[in-house]
Amino acid sequence: MDMGILAVGIMLACAAIGGAVGNAILFSKYIEGITRQPEAQPTLFGQTLLLFAIVELMPIAALGISLYLLFVRGV
Amino acid sequence: MELTPKVEFLGLTFDLTVMISSLLTALLVFCFAYFAARGSSRVPHRMQALLEMLLDLMRGITKMGFEDRRFADKSLVFTLTLFLYILFANQIGVMLMVSSSEPVPSLGLTENLMQEANAHGVSWLKSPTADINVPIAIAIAIALFGHILGMAYNTKAYFKGFLNPLHIIEDITRPMTHAIRLWANIFAGEIFINLLLSGGLSLGLFKGGIALGIPLIIWLGFSLFVGAVQAYVFVLLANVYTGQKLYSVH
Numbered sequence: 414m415d416m417g418i419l420a421v422g423i424m425l426a427c428a429a430i431g432g433a434v435g436n437a438i439l440f441s442k443y444i445e446g447i448t449r450q451p452e453a454q455p456t457l458f459g460q461t462l463l464l465f466a467i468v469e470l471m472p473i474a475a476l477g478i479s480l481y482l483l484f485v486r487g488v
Numbered sequence: 489m490e491l492t493p494k495v496e497f498l499g500l501t502f503d504l505t506v507m508i509s510s511l512l513t514a515l516l517v518f519c520f521a522y523f524a525a526r527g528s529s530r531v532p533h534r535m536q537a538l539l540e541m542l543l544d545l546m547r548g549i550t551k552m553g554f555e556d557r558r559f560a561d562k563s564l565v566f567t568l569t570l571f572l573y574i575l576f577a578n579q580i581g582v583m584l585m586v587s588s589s590e591p592v593p594s595l596g597l598t599e600n601l602m603q604e605a606n607a608h609g610v611s612w613l614k615s616p617t618a619d620i621n622v623p624i625a626i627a628i629a630i631a632l633f634g635h636i637l638g639m640a641y642n643t644k645a646y647f648k649g650f651l652n653p654l655h656i657i658e659d660i661t662r663p664m665t666h667a668i669r670l671w672a673n674i675f676a677g678e679i680f681i682n683l684l685l686s687g688g689l690s691l692g693l694f695k696g697g698i699a700l701g702i703p704l705i706i707w708l709g710f711s712l713f714v715g716a717v718q719a720y721v722f723v724l725l726a727n728v729y730t731g732q733k734l735y736s737v738h
Contacts, residue, residue: 462717463720463721463724466721470665473669473672473676474669476672476676477668477671477673477675480676480679481675484679
């Protein structure tokens with residue numbers, strides 16, 4: 414069993430789970446905000462995209478480091 | 489992952505790909521700004537309208553970062569330039585990727601290097617922000633600029649801010665996450681594009697085209713969107729971090 418490939422697999426799995434749960438919470442709050450006040454939809458949309466980029470930081474960092482290990486360092 | 493040609497000079501290693509694509513990005517930004525601002529009139533032509541929309545966007549960004557209008561106006565041109573540079577730099581890796589498959593000894597592409605490279609050969613053009621050094625350099629420069637600005641304009645609050653240990657930790661993690669957010673998004677996107685391309689090549693024209701062509705098209709569209717959003721977030725956070733060094737009263 415190659416420990417390097419296993420490590421990359423675990424990193425990618427955790428990044429996927431974390432990203433999915435975090436984004437689900439963010440976008441569900443966005444839709445709830447639209448339900449409460451439909452006129453606020455353009456304002457909330459811009460802020461939601463901005464916060465999406467901030468929430469996605471850690472999963473994307475895990476993705477970047479795992480792909481770096483897999484392809485550049487040849488683990 | 490593609491190899492890039494490297495040149496040694498005075499003991500330092502220079503990556504030719506990053507140098508070429510950075511120069512190309514700067515040239516593109518200059519051409520866009522020059523042709524958009526030329527012949528400006530009251531009734532704007534198309535590129536001038538685009539530049540004015542971008543300036544409105546930047547004005548919103550600087551207003552979020554600095555409460556004082558003086559600093560916000562001073563930061564407007566820098567914000568616009570940085571936004572355009574990072575936007576064009578992110579999209580170069582999506583639209584233009586140049587690689588060579590034949591060895592060219594005079595440029596450093598020897599036979600050994602060619603045998604190490606995979607199906608794509610050696611790449612000459614990729615996103616400058618996909619190399620780890622470029623976002624780190626910009627983030628460190630912005631952090632240093634914030635420190636110097638805080639020291640010059642708000643000396644007492646700046647030095648009193650060091651008593652709080654959380655501030656010292658923030659001074660280390662903020663430039664790091666600032667750079668890693670931009671780099672990891674663009675790098676992961678490029679790796680995935682290379683993966684889909686080389687997978688399509690190895691599967692053959694028909695099967696590879698059907699199976700991996702449609703995800704490739706979808707991923708390229710998503711990469712355009714991600715490049716624009718990451719440029720916006722980078723510039724916004726640059727303004728916010730610099731502004732917080734000025735008004736550090738907590």
